[in-house]
Amino acid sequence: MSHIVNMEAxxxxxxxxxxxxxxxxxxxxxxxxxxxxxxRQAEALVIxxxxxxxxxxxxxxxxxxxxxxxxxxxxxxxxxxxxxxxxGQPAVAATA
Numbered sequence: 500m501s502h503i504v505n506m507e508a509x510x511x512x513x514x515x516x517x518x519x520x521x522x523x524x525x526x527x528x529x530x531x532x533x534x535x536x537x538x539r540q541a542e543a544l545v546i547x548x549x550x551x552x553x554x555x556x557x558x559x560x561x562x563x564x565x566x567x568x569x570x571x572x573x574x575x576x577x578x579x580x581x582x583x584x585x586x587g588q589p590a591v592a593a594t595a
Contacts (some may be wrong), residue, residue: 503537511538513564515549517539521562528562533574 503511513531521527531547538545547559551570559567 500510507541508543509546510546514517515569518547518549518559518567518569520555522558524554528558529562531559532562539563556590563567 501512502508511534513534517531519525535545537543540557542567545564547555547567548569550556550559550567550571552571555569556567556571
């Protein structure tokens with residue numbers, strides 16, 4: 500946690516281990532909800548990784564998480580399949 504504070508991170512990625520079955524686990528919900536509130540106050544973006552179920556997505560939204568990735572949204576694809584950014588700049592693939 501100190502790394503997030505010391506680096507003044509503007510993006511915080513929530514590990515799949517916290518996302519998996521979050522709708523069934525109050526401790527995971529408490530942790531992710533706290534991270535989402537911290538990020539809101541720090542003006543940072545929270546990205547949840549590994550979202551596979553609609554129930555996980557719905558819970559993350561309720562907790563204040565506004566960005567996610569995972570099989571629920573689509574399978575990994577080569578960068579050539581990516582939509583280019585609106586500004587015309589080349590797309591950059593994000594890595595985990």
